[in-house]
Amino acid sequence: MTKAIMIQGTGSNVGKSMIVAGIIRACVRRGMAVRPFKPQNMSNNAAVTADGGEIGRAQALQARAAGVDPHTDMNPVLLKPQSSTGAQVIVQGQIAGQQDAAAFGKNKATLMPAVLKSFRRLAGQCELIVVEGAGSPAETNLRGGDIANMGFASAASVPVILMGDIDRGGVIAQIVGSQAVMDADDNALIRGFAVNKFRGDRSLFDAGRDDIVRRTGWPSLGVIPWFEEAHRLPAEDVMDLPARSRSAGRGCVIAVPRLPRISNFDDLDPLAAEPGVDLRIIMPGTPLPAETDLVLLVGSKATIADLAVLRAEGWDIDIAAHIRRGGRVLGLCGGYQMLGNSIADPHGIEGSPATVKGLGHLDVDTVMAPLKHLSVKQGAHPASCTALSGYEIHIGETTGPDTNRAWLQFGETPEGAASRTGAVQGCYMHGLFSSDSFRAAYLAELGVQSSLQFEDGVEETLDALADHVEEFFDIDLMLELAGEV
Incomplete structure (x- = not known):
């Protein structure tokens, strides 16, 4: 029996990729066979897989967290932006052509069979698939033909945890507002929520967390503090680039x-x-x-x-x-x-x-x-x-x-x-x-005199991330909420 759970975000860069990696490493340490999956990704930071294709860098890191080699089935659709309106389309690791945003919006539903085929192949290899969404499911203008968020969750019957980002502000509106604009069938797939990137005394947000529970009816799986070692893990999003700048004024x-x-x-x-x-x-x-x-x-x-x-x-x-x-x-x-x-x-x-x-x-x-x-x-x-x-x-x-x-x-x-x-x-x-x-x-x-063991540091950081997720995110409840696929 294979189970699956999907982590969707209230927006881009809310920390989904990192938290998914932490969940995967934590579940692997519990003795589970786990695989990452992201139906559709948009990133120019790609990784080459052993089967001769390419996937998003975040899924390669998540595969590492799972202790397995990256595979093209882990990210069957990858969009690589080439201009402000166009991208190269990668399907199951290989170039499928170039499309502008309007054309892709019309044609993306045709990629769902490939997405589901990859998902089912992965399901035959493990006990748990942790799926990562892209952007936000509340972008109602993108819902038609969606393969990245609720469109996939609905087609594959995968329950969803919605994650908000308190660091950017307005997290109550992020989560409650998402429920308000989504239709009833999509809302029925959401089993709970979590809040990411909290700084300071978490007890100060207890009332806010409880207000989200009251307004949505969804249980909270946790308020996750800011993970200070995040910069030691490979970045996926170009928005993370400035954080790589040390500007220490020495060296x-x-x-x-x-x-x-x-x-x-x-x-x-x-x-x-x-x-x-x-x-x-x-x-x-x-x-x-x-x-x-x-x-x-x-x-x-x-x-x-x-x-x-x-x-x-x-x-x-x-x-x-x-x-x-x-x-x-x-x-x-x-x-x-x-x-x-x-x-x-x-x-x-x-x-x-x-x-x-x-x-x-x-x-x-x-x-x-x-x-x-x-x-x-x-x-x-x-x-x-x-x-x-x-x-x-x-x-x-x-x-x-x-x-x-x-x-x-x-x-x-x-x-x-x-x-x-x-x-x-x-x-x-x-x-x-x-x-x-x-x-x-x-x-x-x-x-420069270097004694850094970089790859060892990545492994240590993944373990620290798993510890962090275990402490502040309810993995036991998540496993209960996961659905059979």
Whole structure:
């Protein structure tokens, strides 16, 4: 028998992903076989799965909490925004095309069979599925054809716990108002509520909690305090990026321009955890700091468009000045492509067909191609004789003289490019800095002594999160409320 429960939120960024990870780890420690599931996600921070696809980074973290490998069935529909109105659509791990928001709104119901098929496959592998919603079920304009929240819960007969965020204010209205605007059938699926991100004396909210119970008729599963160690877990939402900025005013300064379609920014997490690193997310309207030691250009879902923004902000001038001063630059994936001489998109994969001039700091050229590279790889950094692991998730082929100075090796294949001086480097591999030995060697060149065991820290934080959830969220009641599927 498999049971399922769905955690939906009163809005985006209320902490659903993190709490689901904590619930999963807590249930695994009780001896249960658990799987995460999110019917539809929207994120450019994706993870590559062992079965050769991609899913949202949060579901990969939740799989880790469950002690299993990430699988495409855990997030069957992933939307990767490429513009203000359009996104690449990933179905069961593979590209299914590009759609603007209006077209997706009309067609999303056609994806429900794939969503349910993935859900049922997972149900055959475990005792409990913890499902995460997306956004809010109270967005009545999106209810028709919904596959992310109540549409899925109804189709799969999964009970729901509604979670509010007290940190942003108005949590009573968030929860009570959600019930007020949803129809009777959807409200009947909700079995209880919880309040997340509380700061201070929880007893001060007892009356508020009881008022929600009185107004909705739903039981409370808990008022969960702010989890102070949340920054040690990989972020899914781009809104979490500023929290990665240490700005400690000491140590090696790594500057990361915040571009609109930034992707796979989990590359920053190990650096943000380093005590000797002053990681700074540089927001629009702010120049790159003159004291920067390393400029890090991370991935982008729309490389040509983000390159135009980089130039509009004047960061191209700052980068050139940084290099003249002897500073270092590292480009990962889309950032690597930007550092070359040109980027061509003849098929219009990321927008209108175009060829644009790159920053010109690496003697390479990139051509976008329909084939998407998705793989998990083990490799080495020959200069330091350190092993590393990484993953590819990109569209485009990069060639040119500077690839003859490849600075990474994956199997028999050289990877990356470097300038003649070695001050500018690029590669397609993500996840490099999660490898402790490589990260220590790389940072040593910047004057940082590292002894951090990053992956151990993630595991410790997941256990601490499970302790936190066990203390403040009623898991026993949740398991009682879960439904058979």
